Amino acid sequence: MDRVLLVLGGIAIAGAVAAVLGRSRSAPAANTHHIPVQLDRRDFPRPTAPWLVAAFTSATCDTCAGVWERARHLESDHVSVVEIEVGAQKALHDRYKIDGVPTLVICDAEGSVKRAFLGPMTATDLWAAMAEVREPGSVPPDCHTGDL
Numbered sequence: 001m002d003r004v005l006l007v008l009g010g011i012a013i014a015g016a017v018a019a020v021l022g023r024s025r026s027a028p029a030a031n032t033h034h035i036p037v038q039l040d041r042r043d044f045p046r047p048t049a050p051w052l053v054a055a056f057t058s059a060t061c062d063t064c065a066g067v068w069e070r071a072r073h074l075e076s077d078h079v080s081v082v083e084i085e086v087g088a089q090k091a092l093h094d095r096y097k098i099d100g101v102p103t104l105v106i107c108d109a110e111g112s113v114k115r116a117f118l119g120p121m122t123a124t125d126l127w128a129a130m131a132e133v134r135e136p137g138s139v140p141p142d143c144h145t146g147d148l
Contacts, residue, residue: 033100
């Protein structure tokens with residue numbers, strides 16, 4: 001009888017160890033935030049500008065303020081830059097299924113998203129991404145450019 005209890009105890013311990021080890025091997029959480037691949041340029045100011053930088057933000061997000069501060073300096077005759085704050089323009093966040101802010105996209109004249117950032121980025125990375133979409137091959141390969 002003692003042997004049976006010893007074997008059953010060993011099996012129970014082995015099962016508990018296997019369960020703990022099995023949980024630690026689970027896959028890490030995946031990024032589930034949506035980044036649009038196409039925008040309707042008519043939804044944004046200056047739809048005929050060759051490029052659009054759209055920053056989807058929230059007024060309650062400190063990181064969003066920094067992203068917008070970096071992005072707004074890209075405004076030019078050829079680049080329309082717009083902030084889409086969720087409290088003021090929830091319909092656009094909903095339309096493009098923006099579920100994480102800040103989300104910044106760089107689109108061409110047809111609204112095709114060429115580069116995107118989810119979360120913070122450096123001014124260098126943002127400017128490099130803009131330069132690369134406007135003139136492919138202009139950025140060194142080791143510079144991060146918000147590739148999709």
